[in-house]
Amino acid sequence: MNKAWLIAALTLSACAHDERVAAAAQPALDWRRVATPADRERLSRWRIAFVEGLAQARASGHVAEIAREGKLLEPDAGIADPRPPAGDYRCRVIKLGAKGAGELAYVTYPAFDCRIADEGGISSFRKLTGSQRPIGMILDGAQKTVFVGTLVLGDEKRAIDYGRDADRDMIGAVESLGDGRWRLILPYPRYESLMDVIELVPVGKTGS
Numbered sequence: 001m002n003k004a005w006l007i008a009a010l011t012l013s014a015c016a017h018d019e020r021v022a023a024a025a026q027p028a029l030d031w032r033r034v035a036t037p038a039d040r041e042r043l044s045r046w047r048i049a050f051v052e053g054l055a056q057a058r059a060s061g062h063v064a065e066i067a068r069e070g071k072l073l074e075p076d077a078g079i080a081d082p083r084p085p086a087g088d089y090r091c092r093v094i095k096l097g098a099k100g101a102g103e104l105a106y107v108t109y110p111a112f113d114c115r116i117a118d119e120g121g122i123s124s125f126r127k128l129t130g131s132q133r134p135i136g137m138i139l140d141g142a143q144k145t146v147f148v149g150t151l152v153l154g155d156e157k158r159a160i161d162y163g164r165d166a167d168r169d170m171i172g173a174v175e176s177l178g179d180g181r182w183r184l185i186l187p188y189p190r191y192e193s194l195m196d197v198i199e200l201v202p203v204g205k206t207g208s
Contacts, residue, residue, distance in 0.1 A: 029122060031139035031146035036163055039171035042188050043146065046173060046195075049187035050075040053096030053195035057106035065106065069094070071177055072199055078175025083123060083138060083145050084182045088203040089114040091127055097194030107193070114200065125149070125174075125184070127198075134170050134186070134198075135159050145174045147184055166190075 032040060054073065057066060071077035073094065091114035095107040113128040119137070125147060126135040136149015150159045150168045160168045172186035186196040 029137070029139050031141050031144075031148055034137075034139065034148050034162075035146070035171055036166075036169060038166060039148070039169055043144075043171045043173065046185060046187040047075055049195045050096070050185065053105075053193065056097040056194070060105040062106040065108070072181075072183060073197060077177060078173070078183060078185070079178055080143060080145055080173075080175060082176060083140070084116055084174065084176070084200055085202075086116050086118040086123065089116060089200045090203060092199040092201075093130075094197045094199070095193035095195075096197065099192055099194065103192055111199075111201070114198075116200075132191070134184075136162065136170060138174050147172045147174055147186075151190075172196075 035043070054066065054075070066073050073096075090111040092111045093109045096105070098105045109130075112130045115126055115128055116138070117124045122140075123138040124136070125138055127133040131154055133152040134147070134149050135152055136147055139146050139148060147170070148162060149170045150162050150165075151170055152159050162169060167190045170186055170189065172184050174182060174184050176182050180202065182200040184198040184200060186198070188194060189196050
């Protein structure tokens with residue numbers, strides 16, 4: 001079944017040096033058939049998470065930093081197509097909003113290493129470095145290009161199967177910014193923030 005194949009592909013991509021998964025014969029996957037009901041609902045509230053996260057960040061004194069990011073942090077600036085091509089990327093993570101008291105409402109990290117690979121008709125995404133590393137598949141939908149995956153932590157070598165642990169499940173939208181950059185927006189991640197925005201800049205290109 002499609003969902004079982006995706007889970008196997010996630011696990012293989014987490015540990016394989018050759019990024020290709022034997023998926024050429026697999027039919028196109030609709031993300032709605034793969035995502036859990038909780039994740040489908042979470043993605044439906046992406047704009048609420050984005051706006052609330054920005055409001056908290058601005059209230060915490062980060063108006064200038066947000067303005068400098070331009071359309072990267074504008075909720076409606078993303079374009080669904082085209083899907084980012086396979087290759088190596090520099091990925092910069094910005095966390096908006098705080099889940100609990102005492103947590104920061106705006107955090108930005110230096111760029112990490114990420115990779116998008118062609119898995120035979122669909123794409124995989126994984127963050128290669130850092131203590132929190134999303135890994136999963138980029139799937140097409142009628143209106144959005146959707147990331148479905150799991151979170152690898154610390155020195156873990158393998159990804160947990162998607163759907164096995166709700167605290168590790170991730171869902172988001174992959175959007176073009178129209179200038180050779182993309183972003184992955186992850187609403188309501190389980191840890192720390194209300195919205196994670198990952199800027200994707202191909203290696204060799206200057207970011208924002």
